[in-house]
Amino acid sequence: NTTNCTYSARISLLPHRSIAMKEANNDLAQAYEYQGFWFLKQALRGLIWAQDHFKPHPAATLVASYPKTGTTWLKALAFSIATRNRFDLSSNPLETSISHQCIPFLELEIPRSPSHKYYPDVPLFSTHVPYTCLPDSITGSDCKIVYICRDPTDTFVSWWHFARKRAPEDVEFVPIEEGFQQFAEGYSLYGPYWEHILGYWRASLDRPDQILFLKYEDLVLNTSFYVKKLADFIGSPFSIEEERDGVVERIIDLCSFKHMSGLEVNKSGEHSNGLDHVTLPNSMYFRKAEVGDWKNHLPAKMKEQMDQIMELKLRDSGLAL
């Protein structure tokens, strides 16, 4: 349609480059630089639409993340917490749909169908868009934001596997070491990664009541503590009776990697992630969920290089990963 064509024409004029793949004429390979970050064309078209038109529900919570940092998990936790009085946990929609089909993406599904919500009375939406690129209608509103980040080298390795599975068979990838160097230089989708993290981190310091900043590794180590914190934050705290009756543990079990990756819908189902013509097997979102899996794919000196870069970039921010 006309709007999309106009956005596409504008986007085509932006600086662009191929990330990780050698195939230049593929929409999944070409990333465009916009407001200091790299986006695939369709996500960027959706983002610009959102910057122009999107109005959040006043009580909405935005689940924000850099790709492969635990989005699927955090969306499942937020959804099951927010809907626990509507659905019995054993018949929660997460038993039959991946969490991406319960909470739409701001830059992917919402622009395609602005009035569509998977669950109309559940004011949750999600995004991979960096904080500084979010529509003013979100950053200037009372909208709450929960953000998750993850060790950068694990994040890269997770993305690398995902991107390879997602790409058409004839697309040639650069070697993983070269892909890692691109990531370390800031050429990554929705990246540079450190800028993505810093945007939400600084905002969380400015507005702690509105922005909750989480780390994947903390959530793995101390799931119960952070699930309760998440429930408090989104305005659905667990009551003493719920805690006594084991509701927190049941939510944790429902959303656990073991349970979710074993569900039939996540073993053999698929969903459209809002990018044109792209349907993805749900199983792609459940790989290993191991902290430190980078060791199986990259040498220790690359991890050190990444840690040094992060230390430098996050210096003076008060944040350590």
Ligand code: A3P
């Ligand atoms: P790995 O590739 O390291 O296994 P995202 O949801 O942002 O796309 O991130 C995907 C990563 O989160 C994958 O990491 C995936 O295995 C992991 N993951 C998915 N579901 C999870 C869950 N319920 N608990 C913990 N990790 C999960």
